Amino acid sequence: AQTVTQSQPEMSVQEAETVTLSCTYDTSESDYYLFWYKQPPSRQMILVIRQEAYKQQNATENRFSVNFQKAAKSFSLKISDSQLGDAAMYFCAYRSSVYNQGGKLIFGQGTELSVKP
């Protein structure tokens, strides 16, 4: 069974600085998808960025980028030029590419990010 681990329960960053959130996962599959979701306080979860395992190029979405290290099974999220609105719980998630797995997401425990003005 696949697992996702986020070893940083809490992180803090100064506004306009850069922060990196860590995520490791365990799987025996060679193709899969990885995601970072953001869950602001009392608001719904939204997708921040996604990566397909067979694509070596790291995904980037504006101020958000990932460092995907397939051999190390590591998928970290870098937030550049942090803004107050980035404060939220961030979840790393794994999805199998096997069709009969149904596309369910396996989440890590989350990292609560606070942004200091």
Add this chain to the structure above:
Amino acid sequence: DTGVSQNPRHKITKRGQNVTFRCDPISEHNRLYWYRQTLGQGPEFLTYFQNEAQLEKSRLLSDRFSAERPKGSFSTLEIQRTEQGDSAMYLCASSLRETNPYNEQFFGPGTRLTVL
């Protein structure tokens, strides 16, 4: 509103009572997922539907839990004889598999259940 909606947003009940939650997915989405999130934890998969068929159930889904998706539209999640351990946020998500290889899931705001 084209997002995923869930009702009610909050539910307080006494132990032993039955509760039912509703999820309305994005209209063209054929997959619908239920997750449970306890305080300070990541969401855990409960079950999913493709159209009206329930294709997978997690071992977390005890026999007190039942989910339906009649006609492949909205879904309901019922918990019978609630226990204090059922207190959690219940999240619904939907996706459209065919045009989205990532199977990106769009989440609703959740229903927070408190069992007294």
